[in-house]
Amino acid sequence: MAPMTLKQTLRTDLTAAMKARDEVRSSTLRMVLTAITNAEVAGKQARELSDEEIIGVLSTEAKKRREAATAFSDGGRPEQAAKEVAEAAVIADYLPEPLSAEQISGIVAKAIAQTGAEDVKAMGKVMGVVTPQVKGRADGAAVAAEVRRQLGA
Helix, strand or coil: CCCCCHHHHHHHHHHHHHHCCCHHHHHHHHHHHHHHHHHHHCCCCCCCCCHHHHHHHHHHHHHHHHHHHHHHHHCCCHHHHHHHHHHHHHHHCCCCCCCCHHHHHHHHHHHHHHHCCCCHHHHHHHHHHHHHHHCCCCCHHHHHHHHHHHCCC
8 A cells, every 4th residue: 555645644634633622733734734725726737736845835834823923922912822833833743854953054065065156146056956955844044044154144
């Protein structure tokens, strides 16, 4: 039997969460599956997303939750912030292990050596090499900051 795709795993886990009456998990998984479906029907032609593309959708959703949690806690709404944090934690279960700062630094250093970049003008080239390697496993802003740091900006 073929291994389950990430989407099948999400659907199976949604059913289990509903049976267990786990409100946070089931509502979060429903929302994530909706986001995946929306991504599949966006564009000219409907298609099945690959696991890698689904991880991209999950990363975006997790980032939205983190940003909303920050906004709610800054706005004095701790109960709303806690809900967003709980949803982000559910989504994180399906994302690959995040990269450490040292790992990001290593990937960036290799990319700089590979592209021969010497200053910030070559940042786009370096990011083009780094981005596919860190997709879904590191925050883009953190990666860009590390590239700038290593290029001496």
